[in-house]
Amino acid sequence: xxxxxxxxxxxxxxxxxxxxxxxxxxxxxxxxxxxxxxxxxxxxxxxxxxxxxxxxxxxxxxxxxxxxxxxxxxxxxxxxxxxxxxxxxxxxxxxxxxxxxxxxxxxxxxxxxxxxxxxxxxxxxxxxxxxxxxxxxxxxxxxxxxxxxxxxxxxxxxxxxxxxxxxxxxxxxxxxxxxxxxxxxxxxxxxxxxxxxxxxxxxxxxxxxxxxxxxxxxxxxxxxxxxxxxxxxxxxxxxxxxxxxxxxxxxxxxxxxxxxxxxxxxxxxxxxxxxxxxxxxxxxxxxxxxxxxxxxxxxxxxxxxxxxxxxxxxxxxxxxxxxxxxxxxxxxxxxxxxxxxxxxxxxxxxxxxxxxxxxxxxxxxxxxxxxxxxxxxxxxxxxxxxx
Ligand SMILES: [Zn+2]
Numbered sequence: 001x002x003x004x005x006x007x008x009x010x011x012x013x014x015x016x017x018x019x020x021x022x023x024x025x026x027x028x029x030x031x032x033x034x035x036x037x038x039x040x041x042x043x044x045x046x047x048x049x050x051x052x053x054x055x056x057x058x059x060x061x062x063x064x065x066x067x068x069x070x071x072x073x074x075x076x077x078x079x080x081x082x083x084x085x086x087x088x089x090x091x092x093x094x095x096x097x098x099x100x101x102x103x104x105x106x107x108x109x110x111x112x113x114x115x116x117x118x119x120x121x122x123x124x125x126x127x128x129x130x131x132x133x134x135x136x137x138x139x140x141x142x143x144x145x146x147x148x149x150x151x152x153x154x155x156x157x158x159x160x161x162x163x164x165x166x167x168x169x170x171x172x173x174x175x176x177x178x179x180x181x182x183x184x185x186x187x188x189x190x191x192x193x194x195x196x197x198x199x200x201x202x203x204x205x206x207x208x209x210x211x212x213x214x215x216x217x218x219x220x221x222x223x224x225x226x227x228x229x230x231x232x233x234x235x236x237x238x239x240x241x242x243x244x245x246x247x248x249x250x251x252x253x254x255x256x257x258x259x260x261x262x263x264x265x266x267x268x269x270x271x272x273x274x275x276x277x278x279x280x281x282x283x284x285x286x287x288x289x290x291x292x293x294x295x296x297x298x299x300x301x302x303x304x305x306x307x308x309x310x311x312x313x314x315x316x317x318x319x320x321x322x323x324x325x326x327x328x329x330x331x332x333x334x335x336x337x338x339x340x341x342x343x344x345x346x347x348x349x350x351x352x353x354x355x356x357x358x359x360x361x362x363x364x365x366x367x368x369x370x371x372x373x374x375x376x377x378x379x380x381x382x383x384x385x386x387x
Contacts, residue, residue, distance in 0.1 A: 015087040016099040020047075020108040023074050023101045031072040034058065034065065035105070036086050040138035044125065047076055047105055048114035055082055059089050069094050076101040076108065123216070128170050141334050142170055146216070148333045149173040151238035153226060153254060155202040156180070157318030158244030158268045160192040162326040167210040167217040169330055174210065177222035177234050178202045189315040226250050228377035231257040240329045243267045244322065246307050248299040249380035255292035259283040259367050260374045264339075266328045267292060268321045273314050273349045275321035278359065279328050279340040287361055287370035289341040294362035299384040317349055 018026065027033045027049050035042055035050040042052040053065050055077075066073055073095065075083035083100040091098055101108065109115055118125075120139060131137045131145075150171050152159045155178040163174055180202050182193045190202075197205040203221035210219055222234050226245070231253055235241065241263050245251050251267075258265040262283035269276050282291035324345065331337045344357045363369055 015084055015091065017080075017084075017102040018074065018099045019102055020111045020113050023047075023076070023099070023108075024049075024113050026072065026074055026099070031074050032066065033074045033076060033101075035076050036082055037077050037105070038135060040132070040135040041078060043118050043139050044132055045105070045109070045118060046116045047101075047108045048116050050076060050116075055086055058086060062090055062093065062095065066090070066095065070097055071095075072097040072099075074099050074101060077104045079106055080104040127214070127216070131170070136336055137334060145170045145330070145333055146172040148239045149175060149220075149237050150240050150242060150329055150333075151175045151177065151235060152242045152244060153177050153234075153250065154244030154246060155190070155192060155206040156186065156244060156246060157189045157270065157313065158322040158325060159242065160190045160206070161319045161322035162242050162244060162268075162329070163206060163210060164192060164213065165323060165326045166329060167214045167219075169326075170214070171217060171329075171333070173218045173220060175220040175222055175234070175238065176203045176206050177224065177226055178206075179223055179225040185309075189313065189318050191319070226253065228253060228380070231377070232261065235261055235263055238263060240332050241265045242325050242329055244325075248384040251292065252299065252383065253377065253380045255280060256367050256374075256377060259291050264332050264341075265292070266325045266332070266340075268318075268325045270313050270317045270321050272311055273317065274347060275317050275349075276344055276346045277321055277324045277328070277340065278344045279332070281339065281341045282361060282365075282368035285341070286368060287363070290359045290361040291365060291368040293367050294365045295344065295359055297362070297366070299386075301386055302384070314349055317347075320347060320349070 033047060033050040035046050035052045036055040036058055038054050046052060058065055075087050077083040080100060080103050087098045087100045128142045131142050132139060148171050150166055152163050152174060155176045167174060182198050182200050182202055182205050184198055186193055192206040192209045201223055203223050207219040207221055210217060224230055226234055235257055241258055243251060243254055243265055254265060259282050265280040267278045267280055280291045281289040328340050331339055342359050344359050346355045366375060
């Protein structure tokens with residue numbers, strides 16, 4: 001054995017494997033147990049007594065973590081593969097007393113050996129496990145979602161898929177604003193509702209569906225038509241606003257209020273077979289990001305802008321657009337990726353094409369121009385009627 005140990009060590013040489021129970025016995029006898037998984041993996045639970053050092057970090061400077069070449073080091077990962085690779089790497093650098101835990105933390109846990117567990121409940125850990133595995137989210141990101149409040153204007157075609165997925169994703173509080181009741185003609189696309197709930201207030205119907213999906217999400221219902229008198233109350237405490245309004249007065253009002261209060265507005269609209277989506281964040285990024293009015297200074301004449309009831313809409317279309325809105329909302333809440341601010345994404349379902357247009361802020365915008373004071377809310381119904 002001594003002779004073998006002195007022979008040139010090559011990568012890929014076999015490393016001693018220990019069962020979790022054997023590893024625990026060695027640990028209790030004084031061996032060092034090192035969990036080489038990434039921090040977002042370790043935070044979900046580690047073999048008790050292990051110290052966590054991510055693979056790359058350990059391989060960069062093993063001497064910072066392993067006192068000597070003869071120290072007995074047991075390496076553990078999730079399934080036993082990475083710990084093998086790390087052991088091979090350390091062996092090639094002269095460490096002589098290495099072992100890998102067969103089956104990793106999964107086997108350790110399955111053998112009911114002692115674990116260090118995070119301060120999260122089982123429901124949280126199981127429900128959001130696919131988020132927790134993403135290093136970009138992890139426990140910290142998921143807690144951020146749980147602490148967040150999203151205001152969804154309209155529990156209709158766009159609000160349905162957006163709210164459904166935001167609840168599933170674990171947004172802690174959803175505030176739904178809608179003063180309408182469920183109609184049979186809504187069910188072709190407004191998937192939060194159900195045939196048995198025709199005639200019920202949309203916010204109440206939506207609350208039933210969302211609570212059934214994720215009882216952790218708190219639903220706040222705001223059963224009022226949004227107007228100048230109540231828009232700031234609706235926006236209070238919201239981190240992100242989803243525009244699922246079906247009319248121009250509400251859309252302009254929301255835009256102005258979001259600029260004034262510095263809230264990101266995730267805009268979506270659908271018409272027949274086409275939809276569009278963008279993020280308006282002018283309130284927080286004056287002169288940098290545009291607002292809805294930079295794009296559409298004036299509303300179109302009413303006869304040129306029929307709503308779904310008048311023009312019809314392909315049932316799946318608000319699903320596509322509403323989910324793009326939900327995606328942007330999650331990104332904004334998590335601070336992930338590149339938000340759709342300053343870009344208008346247009347979708348043509350018949351051609352199955354997306355097209356993106358750059359949007360610059362309008363330096364003369366009546367609402368969001370830099371240094372401009374908020375002009376005050378106007379009579380949006382009159383404004384949109386072209387009066
Ligand atoms: Zn603007």
